[in-house]
Every structure is written in C-alpha cells, then in structure tokens.
Amino acid sequence: MELTSLKFKEQSSAAIANADLQRALGNVEKGFIDKRRKSTDALPEFDRLRDNARDIKNHTLAHLDHYLEAYEEKVTQSGGHVHWAATAAEAREAVLAICQQRKAKTVTKGKSMITEEIGLNDFLSANDITPVETDLGEYIIQLRGEHPSHIIAPAVHVNRDQVESDFRRVHTQFEAERDLTEPVSLLAEAREVLRQKYFEADIGITGANFLVAETGSSVIVTNEGNGDLTQTLGKVHIVVASIEKVVPTLEDTAQILRVLARSATGQDMSVYTTVSTGPKRADDPDGPEEYHVVLVDNGRSDMLGTEYQEMLRCIRCGACMNHCPVYHAVGGHAYGSVYPGPMGAVLTPSLHGIDKSGHLPNASTFCGRCEEVCPMRIPLPKMMRHWREQEFEKHLQPSKARFGLGIWAYVARRPKLYRRAVSLAMPVLSRLGGARHRIARLPLAGGWTRHRDLPAPEGATFMQQWAERQRHDKGSKA
C-alpha cells in the first residue's frame, strides 16, 4: 500500500468525523480488553512467561544468523526450499517466480501482514495472477478494495450492514432476495464462496507466526482454519515470513504461544496452531507437492544492534493497539501505514524512514498502556521517544514547532526562570478562565482550544504549595 503517514493529521480528523468508523471502533474496546484481562488473570505464571518469551527472542536475535542457517538446513532436509529476499521487491519476485513456474492463475492466501508489507496482492494481480484472501476479515476488505486497519482484526472498521451490501454487490451468483441480516448468514455465505476457491487455487500462500530452527517448520495460528485449507489444498505452499520470526525450538514456540493468544483475543490457545514441515511425503494422501519459504529482511537486519532492535521481538498480537487511546479514537487507516497503533508507530519509521512517517511516533499520549500489555515487553513509548528525538535532530518538524520546543527547552532547563515564568502566568490564566475556570481561546494554543477548553489553573503552583506544606509540617512538629 501507499504510505500516507505524512497525512496522519488530516486522516485522523476525517476518522474522528466518520460516524460509521466511530461506531465500529467501539467494538475494539468492548471486544478485546476485557477478554485479555480475564485470560491473563487466570494464568498465575503469565508475567513469568512474558519474561521468558522476551528472553527467548533476545537470545534468538543475538544469534539470528546461526538460527537462520540452522532453520534453512532443516527446511532443505525435509524437502522444502528457502528463498532469501533482502528487499520487498526481491520477495515479490521470488513468489512470482514460483507461481509462474507452476503456471498459477489463482492463489489463495491465509492472513499475512508481511504480504501486506511487501504489497504482494497488487503485484500478483498486475502479473495476471488472482490472489484470493480467505480470512473472513481479509476477504471483506479485499472486496472493499481496502487495507487492514488492525493487524489481527483487519475489518474491525467495517460494520455488519456494510459487509452485507458488499456481499450483495459481489456475490451475484446468489438470489437477490436472500436474508443476510444475521452475521451468521454472512459467515455461511463467505464459507460457501471460499470453499470453492480453495479447491480451484493452484497455490496457497500463508505467513508464519513462527519458524522453528530445530525442525525447519513454519507455524501458523488461526481461529478460522482458512490458513490450513489454504496450505493443505493448494498444490504448492508458499510461506512468506520475515527473518525475526525464527525461534529455536518447539518448546520455545510453546512458551510464546501461551502469551500470544491471551494477548490477542483472550483465548488460552487459538483454535488452530499448525506446524508444517516440508511438502507432502511419499505416503501422504493430501498436502502440497512443493513447500517454499520466502525469508524477508526488508530493513530488519538494519534494526539489529540499534535502539530499535527490541521491536523485532514483536509477535503481532495487536494488544498495543487494542489498548491505545489514540487507536481507539482514529482507527488503523489514519496511520497511513501497513502497521498501525503503537507497534506501527515504532516499526514504520524503521522500515520507511522517519522522514516519511514522523507523525506516527507523535501519535501517542505516552500513557504507557501499550508497554504494560505487550507480551514481549517491548518498551514502545521509549522507542517512540527515540524517534521523536531523531525527528527533532534531523530538523523534520515545522519551524514553528521547533521554535516552540527550543523556547520550552531553554526555560525548562533553568528552574529559577521556569518557576518565575509559571508564577507570573498563573494569575493571568486564572483570570482568563473566569467563573467557569475554563479557557475557550488562548493565543499560541489554538491547536488545543479549537477542540476543547483549557482548564484554567487555580490557586498556587505546585512549588508554592510544596513550600507551604513544608513550612506547615515543620510548624506542627515544633
């Protein structure tokens, strides 16, 4: 997709004004937060598992070259093929070459964020290969010509009635009078349409939640079973996965699985966790004849050894966006990048450069909920702050903002001057607030007061109150 993160402000204003979107976004808070809390509360070892999950990924990243080599060896041993792609373009070409060799016309796809990142669908379509998304949410947004607005609930921005009208528009093979008022009838219709696609497809493409170095396996985690039908019924299975998906062993996978499903959907375990190793064996009655893995770097090796390395622990559970007040307000599309929310605000500048995505690390109140819920303990606010610093250092902000920040920095570093300025400003602001103690308009603060009142300060400053209390305490002790 085209990166439009530079228009974050315009896009988020439009998102806030979009009543349909706001209705749909209500489901994020309702749907995810309580479920996660219940399932994590029910597992006393959850925090220790998070620590271990973090340690497993840290160890793996520190030895990534060796684990990738070990993984490749095992894939080859089991009859599969590994294709290394340094860039998105190389990854697309690798997939296309396999498709063309098999003269593929249709490919089914399991849900995969990396194929969004490399823009695979548009590329395949341009080469006369039809990609069919099979995850219900991905299928819905493919019909709508949209991109996912959430990494695990791609159609979370769409309401039921919108799905109904999309299905009526596209599924013209069914009677026009059919009843689609219930979500279950929408699901049944999608199931029927897609069931046929699995059988027609030449190739199935999935992502991977894990690549297991010990066994050369790829692991996918789904609730629908669409990824499984995609990779079982196609004659060829192509796994597209980024290099940081590798974990050492099956046991390590089991550890991370415990924090993945709980953080994502509040399940103890997703419905289907599938470990795939190589193509169909001699005596297998089903399964793909060929098994390919396209290993994608696309900027990740540059993150190693930097302050953003920890981001490579991310397992794409979506908990950070599910708990983000900014995401709740504007949804995923406003971010203008493949990865929205706090993890996107850190990852997008890493992949595309801070000059193209400077608004994203600023799209945070730094409330810290994302870090609190991150199963891999990724310090997301700290990393967003690093990006803000780089943005400042690279002179990427508008001169007005830089000027304001410059003044602020000058004053903030001089406590006496700061206190004096504050104690002078307080009575003025207090008077401006009037009887309501709210300020509706303030010079230089239009960005704030255009949307809400500024609460006027009342009484003394913190330092004044503190000094007063100290005096009082001393007095009472004496």
Add this chain to the structure above:
Amino acid sequence: MSGRDAILSKIRASLGAGGDEAARKTAVAERLAGHPRGVIPERGHLPAAERLALFRDMAIKANASVATLAGYDALPDAVLTYLRERNLPASVRMGTDPRLAEAPWHEAATLEVKSGASDGEDVTGVSHALGAVAETGTLALTSGTDNPTTVNFLPEHHLVVVDAKDVTGDLESLWSALRTSRGDGSMPRTVNLVTGPSRSGDIEQVLLMGAHGPRSVHILVIDPEGTMPAERTP
C-alpha cells in the same frame, strides 16, 4: 552477492559479530539439542484423573464436546449416536489409523465408512489424535494416511478419538511424546493443534462458530481404566 549472503552478512555486521564465533555457535547448538522447557504453568501438573478432568473442562470451555468410552469396541456406536442425535447422514470419512480400523464397524451396519482423504463432500470426519493437552483442551493431530489432514478441516463435524493415556499436562510434554514416537528428530508433514471448533469474530467482533473448518468438534476419550472422573452435574 546472493540475497542469502547479503542478509546474513548484514545481520553479522549489525550484531557486531566476529568476536567469539565459537561461543555463539555453541550457544545455538546447545539450545537446539537441549530444547529447555521454560516456564510450565502449574495448572496442568496433576495426577491422571484430575488431568483428564481438566482436559475435558478446557475442551468444553473451547466449545468442543467430550464423551468417554471404555474401549474401541464402543466407538462405532458412539459415532452413530452422535450422528443420530444431530440428524446427520450415517456416513463418516476417516483414514487408515490401525486403532480406528480395529473398532467393530461392521456392528454399526447402517454406518457408511469412507476411507482416505476428504474431498470436501463429507459431513462428518473421524480422526485419531496423537495426544492432547490438558492445560488448554487441545488435540494434537498428525498428517499421513492414518489421519489425513483434510479430514480435520473439510467436514462440518469432526469426531476425534484420543487415548486417555496420551493426554499430557502441557504442550511441552506433548512435544516430548512426539519426539519419542518418531525417534529420529523428524517431524510429520503437519501437526495440527486443535482447540475447539473453527470460529471467526471478524464481523463486529461477534464470535461465530464454523468459519472455514468444522462447526463442531466432538472428542471421544478412550479410557479403559476408568480414570476420567464422572462429570460434575451443574
């Protein structure tokens, strides 16, 4: 330079590798060979009877249903009962698993048993699981002629047989059992860990059963020793 070399050399440069390479290699080899188990939740550490009861409770929590059978002799009748109660056609699809094959299917004269992979037309499939995990109510199914993977996903109803003795406390123990069962460090083409029936919450986050896989998963625990405690009546 190939993509492979480009990626690996960039990783090495970024990590500042090149110092003690022998130590890094050893660390990797040791972890792969030793596969440490990490943090295992207490929940699954139970004597056999409680472990089976936990498996049943967790499978039911994941919207599966569970019945206990004294032996494989009772299997054909249990399958027929399941089909009859739901008004389903008296026909099932299954692989060539010897444990399933030994059940007296001829006693269920009205039941059609189709062998081999599913072609998508089957309403009900029967599989034998390698084992199960009590901690999460998860079944482990392995691919092959014994239990074709398509049987796990294409039929609307999936009946899964598992031996009581193969229900482990945690997933790590199941991996150990898998390694022992194959012995050579190889993996079956596919291991499906299945926890309840297929579902989707993609329309307004409302959970619906039967997205692409089975709408219903029914587990038949073969328990000749009578280890499974009686179900608590609510």
